[in-house]
Amino acid sequence: MVDDGFGVNILLIWTLKELGIPMNELSESRLMIQGSNQGVQRAIGAIKIDIKMEDMCSSEWMHVIDSKTSYNILLGRPWIHENKVVTSTYHQCFKYFEDRLQKKVVVDVNLSPRRKRTSQTQSST
Numbered sequence: 001m002v003d004d005g006f007g008v009n010i011l012l013i014w015t016l017k018e019l020g021i022p023m024n025e026l027s028e029s030r031l032m033i034q035g036s037n038q039g040v041q042r043a044i045g046a047i048k049i050d051i052k053m054e055d056m057c058s059s060e061w062m063h064v065i066d067s068k069t070s071y072n073i074l075l076g077r078p079w080i081h082e083n084k085v086v087t088s089t090y091h092q093c094f095k096y097f098e099d100r101l102q103k104k105v106v107v108d109v110n111l112s113p114r115r116k117r118t119s120q121t122q123s124s125t
Contacts, residue, residue, distance in 0.1 A: 006076030
């Protein structure tokens with residue numbers, strides 16, 4: 001999930017385990033995270049992981065929490081700003097320019113991770 005209102009990147013503890021990352025690789029974190037439900041939770045730890053999505057690669061600090069959520073990983077403003085992504089919560093997708101070309105890539109969260117919609121930027125006449 002991508003959320004431009006969230007100031008940190010979040011990784012769920014069970015996702016960390018599914019990735020095969022041992023708990024002893026976590027750095028200490030004293031971060032208190034306030035969710036959209038106004039509940040406050042302390043991060044278990046933090047870890048820097050590599051994220052590859054389509055042709056976009058980045059290395060991001062993720063704060064690990066133990067919580068029941070509707071997402072496996074939440075990419076917040078740190079990831080959005082670093083990758084110059086434009087989000088649309090209404091359309092449930094995000095856009096970015098690939099390889100500094102005028103090719104716009106749209107990643108739809110409802111599609112399979114291997115599918116993407118690509119369009120060329122066109123001038124209107």
